[in-house]
Amino acid sequence: SSSSEPKDEL
């Protein structure tokens, strides 16, 4: 899945 979900990683 693409990862343009909100970034929760640093």
Add this chain to the structure above:
Amino acid sequence: MNIFRLVGDMSHLLAIIILLMKMWKSRSVAGISGKSQILFAIVFTTRYLDLFTSFVSIYNTSMKVFFIGTSYVTVYFIYQHFKPTYDSNHDTFRVEFLIVPVGGLAFLVNHEFSLLEILWTFSIYLESVAILPQLFMVSKTGEAESITSHYLFALGSYRALYLLNWIYRYYFEGFFDLIAVVAGCVQTILYCDFFYLYITKVLKGKKISLPA
């Protein structure tokens, strides 16, 4: 959050603290690549622009503030505060050969063609090669202080732990980000030579000298 990512973040935090302590205690930035530190400041600045627009957690926000803040302090130490001890003759890696291709790649290969996403992608790609000027400098000076080796080991370990975090998240959360994983693999692979030397030499009290 999982143990791999938490230990990875702590390893990253430790690396930055080791570097700042080395500079502050020895009042010297000898052996440290200012170019790599500038690249890290760019990495954090372009990655954490969402600091003010999206809130994830106190931990997330405080770590972002810490990383951005310390990256600028480190650059200030090298180019201002402890400038006389900065070894610019050995810090000669052409960073434009990193920034331009990485910028082009981020423009072409990303998850979404939006400014924030392209900057985030640029930051991910840039971080994977940001250590090259430092490794190049160590190979040019022929050796690294043991404290610098500890810094590099902690810094290299952080992204290696993130690889484990992505394996964990893939199997338990179905989360997968190809861009971050590929860049993370490149970043970790660049440290392999150093990891080998660190484990075989530094941990036996010897100094590191590159190329091995």
